[in-house]
Amino acid sequence: MTRVRFAPSPTGHLYVSSARVALANFLHARRRKGQFLLRFDDVDRDRARPAFVESISYDLRWLGMDWDETLIQSERLDLYAKAAERLKQAGRLYPCFEGDDELRAKLDQRVKRGKSPIYDRAMLKMTAEQRAKAEANGKQPYWRFLLSPRTLEWRDLILGPRLAKLTAVSDPVLVRADGTPTQLFASVVDDIDTGITEIIRGEENANNTGVQIDLMAALGADPSRIRFAHLPALADTGRTQLGRKVGSLSVRALRGDGLDPAALATCLARIGLPGFGEPVAARDLTTDFDLTRLSPASVGFDAAQLLALNRRALAPMSFADMAERLPSGATEAFWLAVRGNLDLVNEARGWWDVVAGTIVPPVIEGERDFLTTAEALLPPEPWDESVWASWTDSLAAATGRASGEALLMPLRLALTGEEQGPPLDALLALMGRARAASRLRIAAA
Numbered sequence: 001m002t003r004v005r006f007a008p009s010p011t012g013h014l015y016v017s018s019a020r021v022a023l024a025n026f027l028h029a030r031r032r033k034g035q036f037l038l039r040f041d042d043v044d045r046d047r048a049r050p051a052f053v054e055s056i057s058y059d060l061r062w063l064g065m066d067w068d069e070t071l072i073q074s075e076r077l078d079l080y081a082k083a084a085e086r087l088k089q090a091g092r093l094y095p096c097f098e099g100d101d102e103l104r105a106k107l108d109q110r111v112k113r114g115k116s117p118i119y120d121r122a123m124l125k126m127t128a129e130q131r132a133k134a135e136a137n138g139k140q141p142y143w144r145f146l147l148s149p150r151t152l153e154w155r156d157l158i159l160g161p162r163l164a165k166l167t168a169v170s171d172p173v174l175v176r177a178d179g180t181p182t183q184l185f186a187s188v189v190d191d192i193d194t195g196i197t198e199i200i201r202g203e204e205n206a207n208n209t210g211v212q213i214d215l216m217a218a219l220g221a222d223p224s225r226i227r228f229a230h231l232p233a234l235a236d237t238g239r240t241q242l243g244r245k246v247g248s249l250s251v252r253a254l255r256g257d258g259l260d261p262a263a264l265a266t267c268l269a270r271i272g273l274p275g276f277g278e279p280v281a282a283r284d285l286t287t288d289f290d291l292t293r294l295s296p297a298s299v300g301f302d303a304a305q306l307l308a309l310n311r312r313a314l315a316p317m318s319f320a321d322m323a324e325r326l327p328s329g330a331t332e333a334f335w336l337a338v339r340g341n342l343d344l345v346n347e348a349r350g351w352w353d354v355v356a357g358t359i360v361p362p363v364i365e366g367e368r369d370f371l372t373t374a375e376a377l378l379p380p381e382p383w384d385e386s387v388w389a390s391w392t393d394s395l396a397a398a399t400g401r402a403s404g405e406a407l408l409m410p411l412r413l414a415l416t417g418e419e420q421g422p423p424l425d426a427l428l429a430l431m432g433r434a435r436a437a438s439r440l441r442i443a444a445a
Contacts (some may be wrong), residue, residue, distance in 0.1 A: 001032025003197050004058075006067075007187060009041045010052035013237040014059040015251040016301065017202060019233050019368045020268040023282065024231060025200045025291040026065045027269060037194060039071040043186050048074070063261050064282030071194070073186050078428065080181040083189045083219060084143065084174065093174060095141030096123040097134045121142070121172040135137070143175040145185075145215060152210045157229035157291045164210020172211055192221045199228050207228045229291050234271070234301040256327065258345025265308035272299040277311040307343040315340045327352040337426035354416050355430040361417045361443045367410045371444035373398055375413060378440075381433050388425035399417050414443035 001367065005023040016325060027113040029036040037409070042048035083163075087093035098106070107117045117420060125146070126134075131141070157160050173261075174185035181189075191199065206228075225251075254264060265282040272295040273288075314322075318340060319332035327344050330352055338351045352412040353359055364371065377394045379387055392407065401407040412424060415436060421427075 001028055001197075002032040002036065003063075004029050004200055005039050005071075005191070005194065005196055007039040007041050007190075007201075008056050009044065009183065010049055010056060011044065012052060012055045012248045013045040013252045016251065016254075016264075016268070019059070019063060019251050020271065021200065021202055021231060022065060023265060023268050023285075024058055024229075024289075024291070026067075027199065027283065027286050028200060029293060031286040035068040035195075036065075036303075037071060038071045039185050039190060039194075040073060041187060042072060042074045043077075043181055043183055045180065046072075050146070055252065062249065062255060063265050069194075071190065073190065075192070076186070077180070078425070079193060080186050080189050082177075084181070084185070086220075087145065087174070087218060088143075088216065090112070090147045093143045094146060095126070095131060096144050096173075097126075097131075097139050098123070109116040115368070116168060121146075121171065124417050140177040142173050142177045144171040145174045145211075145218070147171050147211065147216050148217075149394055150214075152213055154209070154213065154228065156206070156209075157200075157227055157233070158294050159203070159206065159230050159296045160384040162206070162209065162228075162263065164213075166210060166383065169211060174215075181432065183210060184211070184287070185215070188215045189219070192219060192224065193217060195297070196226060199226060200228060202234050202282055203230045219389075230270070231294065232296060232298045235298050256346075256361070258310075258342075259306075260310050260313035260345075263313040265304060267302075268310055269303065269305045276305060276309060279309045284340065311340075311343050314342050314345065316445055329356065331430075332428055333426070338422045341422045351422065351427075354418075355427055355435075359417050359439070361414050361439050363445050364410050364413055364443045367414075368444045370399055370410060371414055371440050373416075375437050375440040375444070378433055378437055383429045383433065384427045385425045388428045410443075414440050431437060 006025045008022075009020055026036050028034075038057070040053050040056075042053070044375070057070075067172040084093060090395075103119070105123075106120060110120065111117050135141075147169060149167050152164045152166065154162055172182070172184055174182055176182065177293055180277060192194075209223075209228055209230075215224040216226070251264070256260075260279065262279040262281050266276060266279045269285045269289055270276050270377075273293060319335045322335055322339075323330075323347070324350075327349050330348065334355060335348075335354065337355075338348055341351075342348060374391075374395050377398060392403065392411070395401070396403055396407055399407075409419070412421070413419060415424065415431070416427065432441060
């Protein structure tokens with residue numbers, strides 16, 4: 001059975017790049033009727049926070065994902081300790097006592113001598129007496145994994161053929177001096193223990209793959225039973241319209257801006273694929289999702305495309321679905337008037353000010369006579385959506401301006417302060433005669 005995992009570190013909120021990784025795992029598992037595990041890699045005690053566990057879980061559910069099991073690494077420390085002991089007994093985990101300053105000095109010297117900047121394995125030569133003396137002086141060892149002297153080859157499901165020469169890599173630290181495992185070590189132990197079949201993650205983790213394969217083998221697992229897939233990094237397209245760079249776009253912030261989960265899920269699932277189609281819920285994206293179809297090259301995150309998807313997602317929404325997300329007092333008539341012209345739900349706030357609040361339109365140069373006439377011809381109330389047509393017909397006849405931009409643009413600017421937006425027949429009926437007259441006078445001043 002296919003078993004995949006999304007393994008965030010709960011050190012912050014869920015960002016777009018990580019949400020894309022989570023969605024890839026979810027869709028891959030659901031398409032194959034497999035299992036999707038959520039694992040929180042919280043062994044970094046200084047940075048991990050329970051609040052971020054809740055935040056990330058909430059964001060994943062909001063995006064439309066569910067999972068079959070939740071794992072918390074801090075609750076599995078005994079498992080890692082037993083794995084570390086096996087490696088020690090096999091001679092693959094050795095103690096080290098150098099501090100950060102000493103290690104930096106060693107690397108600097110290696111570089112000056114024209115050698116590669118990797119760990120020199122000096123601690124392998126330490127005798128039992130030397131170790132005992134170091135510990136008697138209060139030093140606690142951290143533990144490094146002795147890498148095999150071999151070159152590994154495998155095929156990444158997205159990036160294609162890959163190679164890792166382990167002799168060119170420093171032996172990684174697996175256990176810290178306080179006895180806690182590093183994330184690298186805990187992750188490999190968990191992947192073996194939970195029977196993960198594919199590791200789908202971001203390309204920034206690709207360089208660790210060779211080390212992880214060697215570690216899996218040392219722990220008695222068959223690395224060939226686990227396949228790797230690395231999603232290329234997201235790049236800004238230069239057309240970002242969301243106020244933040246793609247690397248700092250959090251799902252939480254986008255939700256707060258009024259983004260629909262179907263729009264974001266569709267955008268993230270189809271990055272690197274031709275066409276975006278219509279926004280659909282995450283669970284309905286499984287049919288077309290295939291890791292092998294994704295481009296191995298870095299792909300652009302197009303915020304304009306995301307906003308277009310969101311506009312299409314919002315357009316058919318009913319007032320009942322949206323009432324709690326709209327400004328206080330907003331009516332069904334208002335929502336029906338504006339819903340086809342919003343990129344984000346938060347934009348409704350501005351249009352509610354247009355129809356029910358106070359805005360100051362710009363003074364429109366050269367249009368004083370036209371706007372004065374427009375105010376004089378405003379029909380008496382009560383108004384409905386038919387008032388726009390009767391008013392503009394009268395205004396066209398009085399001024400000689402045929403319907404079109406010359407007639408409509410000054411009116412839109414005066415009434416809304418914007419050059420484009422929802423249909424004016426609906427907006428005019430909602431804003432009322434007094435508000436419309438006041439804005440026409442200001443624009444004509």
